[in-house]
Amino acid sequence: MSDHLTCHWAGRFPFIDAPILVLGDVMLDGYVIGDVRRISPEAPVPVLRHSQDRESAGGAANVALNIVSLGGKATLVGLVGDDAEGRRLARIASTAGVVCDLVTDAGRPTIAKTRVMAGAHQMIRIDREVLSPLSPEVEDRLIARAVAGLRGARALAVSDYAKGVLSDRVLAEVLAAAKALAVPILIDPKRADFSAYAGADVIKPNRGELSAATGLPCGTDAEAEVAARRAGAATGADILLTRSEQGIAYYPRNGEALTAPTQAAEVFDVSGAGDTVLAAYALAVAGGLPAAQAMRLANAAAGVVVSKAGTAVVTLDELEAAMEPLDHRPEAAGRLLSWDEAARLRDGWRRQGLTVGLTNGCFDLLHPGHVAILREAAAACDRLIVALNTDESVSRLKGPTRPVQAETARAEVVGAIRGVDAVVLFGEPTPLELIQALVPDVLIKGADYTEEQIVGGDVVKAAGGRIVRVPLRDGHSTTRLVERSKA
Incomplete structure (x- = not known):
């Protein structure tokens, strides 16, 4: 081949x-x-x-x-x-x-x-x-x-x-x-x-x-x-x-x-x-x-x-x-859900024999690199859930001037990307608790992480799932976009 x-x-x-x-x-x-x-x-x-x-x-x-x-x-x-x-x-x-x-x-x-x-x-x-x-x-x-x-x-x-x-x-x-x-x-x-x-x-x-x-x-x-x-x-x-x-x-x-x-x-x-x-x-x-x-x-x-x-x-x-x-995704695909709503949806997909994937990130000021990751993640599963950092957790990670966009706006933009079936928010330092609650079949993360570094990877693999590492697209970052806007 x-x-x-x-x-x-x-x-x-x-x-x-x-x-x-x-x-x-x-x-x-x-x-x-x-x-x-x-x-x-x-x-x-x-x-x-x-x-x-x-x-x-x-x-x-x-x-x-x-x-x-x-x-x-x-x-x-x-x-x-x-x-x-x-x-x-x-x-x-x-x-x-x-x-x-x-x-x-x-x-x-x-x-x-x-x-x-x-x-x-x-x-x-x-x-x-x-x-x-x-x-x-x-x-x-x-x-x-x-x-x-x-x-x-x-x-x-x-x-x-x-x-x-x-x-x-x-x-x-x-x-x-x-x-x-x-x-x-x-x-x-x-x-x-x-x-x-x-x-x-x-x-x-x-x-x-x-x-x-x-x-x-x-x-x-x-x-x-x-x-x-x-x-x-x-x-x-x-x-x-x-x-x-x-x-x-x-x-x-x-x-x-x-x-x-x-x-x-x-x-x-x-x-x-x-x-x-x-x-x-x-x-x-x-x-x-x-x-x-x-x-x-x-x-x-x-x-x-x-x-x-x-x-x-x-x-x-x-x-x-x-x-x-x-694989036809419903009209309501991409909407922001609570953890309980996401868990119920995940169980329904499992009963249908659909593979559920999960990826996470801040996704602040969505750029082509983000879109590429989300599309690759969607291609690796039948249904994709995106775990989005809350505003408070983004500030802890990126500094007091971030995020540029509020969590509801980020969730709406991410949910509009083709292949994204649901968005959930998490405010914890890592998405581990959410991964334990949903137990996705596929966990997707950027290739800048080794498989051992991916949080929740052990949970997914123990349940019979797999890890997918997606190559990053060079030259794109939210930090650079913010710096250019100040120039």
Whole structure:
């Protein structure tokens, strides 16, 4: 990814270039496409008039492709046969930018699924696969490559399609290695018994998979939460539940459930949608985003991919466009709030899965340097609160002749800057108490401070948030403006 693109996206999507290890069942998805206009005279079956063939990478390979398409870096560990299908699959993934570390097993073919399509409608699917247990030698090679790939990875995405790669031994040893290296583990499950996934940080079932694993119904939201809580208690993992047309729900081990409705304008094809959710969520975790924001991002990505035909990927441009309607700021954005009002607003934003940022300063005689900081801060989160020093605290910091503008005037001007969603005043020597009250997801400060010097940074990071340091624009300061006015 170019430096320009990295700079453009890094504030909004901090997972750019994040390295992810993808482990699981890989497969070659083939499409035989044509149209049907008559019934065969030989048998009561439709005749497909062939127009084209298409192939794409499926299963864990599709997870890896989505990671790369969304700006991350993916290393793929899986199993292929010593055949043309395996070579074509590796070529598709490598061409897209995936680092392929695939194990070849001459004793089985590459898994291939061929869908016969009449326009947008699937007529039949042909699966080529051998599901016999792995040999110890193949398990050894898979484990060795996965453990090697974990070094330097910021997340492990496990894509289980129940095709044999994720044997008990492979799962146990790779998950143990990831835990030892403190690499977050995210699993898309297929087993009816989730106990093999114990130790994962997040497990991402759909309703059917969760019901099969717990023996509980998942038809309603209340039923799904009971089942998710049971699965979470049994595995020690948070549960990210995909709910088809109802969107996504997140059930943390400790804390209240979060839900996000589907964002798809039209569902065209759900093939590979779970792969996209796993890829987007893994990237969000690797980028340090909180769970609510990670869920919202994954949900937006899923809404894009189900509107496409066949196994597909989502780009950053598409993801930003999908999230744009959710980023619409209300007409009352930027108004001055009390601490209690800001806390209530912050809680509401959290329930919506929005990332809340906070920056602070005097912002006396607003100049281009201030505007640049505020815009960079707004780009690093979904909702931005600006903590403004009161007149009394500005005088203590800057001297008896300051501020030039009263706090209400400063609050009105700062609140009018695009991207500022709320302004609060604080009169304490530092904003620490306010940060403790609001606990923002992102704390933004000028790059003239080191991360260790930023007041409240420890509070934010302890809650799973992150620090963003914004470069300052040279040549701009309120003090210089005041001095020039006296000249």
